[in-house]
Amino acid sequence: MNQRGFTLLEVLVALAIVAFMAVGVSQVIGQRLDIAGVAQARERAQLCARELQARWQVEGLTASQGELSQGGERCYWRLEGAGGPLGGQRLALYADAALGRALGDWPIHAGAQP
Structure with missing residues (x-):
């Protein structure tokens, strides 16, 4: 007898292998997208913090909270008391x-402008 094509068992095994591979690949892609999102948020936070520092040095801002537009997106900031040994504050950034x-926070030491 001449056999042509695949048996049902062979097809099912091949489909199971492809399904397991697809699940693995989708998990890897999901993790990569999560990592890229976190990196993008961190970069935006750093840009906002640098702009705030420049504004404080140049303009001498006295506000304790506000918002910035950075790269077409907004970031919101607030100065929070840290109560540490240096009497410093923390600059908290939010999305x-x-x-x-929260996007991150940075310490601001006594006597130093943020």
Whole structure:
């Protein structure tokens, strides 16, 4: 007897292998996208912090909170008391106006402008 094509068992095994590979690849892609999102948020936070530092040095800002536009997106900032040994404050940056999605924070030491 001459056999042509594949048996049902062979097809099912091949489909199972392809399914496992697809799940693995999708997980790797998802992780890469998460990492890229975190890196982008961190970069935006650093740009906002640098712009704030420049504004404080040049304009002498006295506000304790505000918002900036950086790269077409907004970042919101607030100075928070740290209560540390140097009496410093922290510059907290957020991605939303409700200050719910933190982008990062940086220490500001006594006697130094942020």
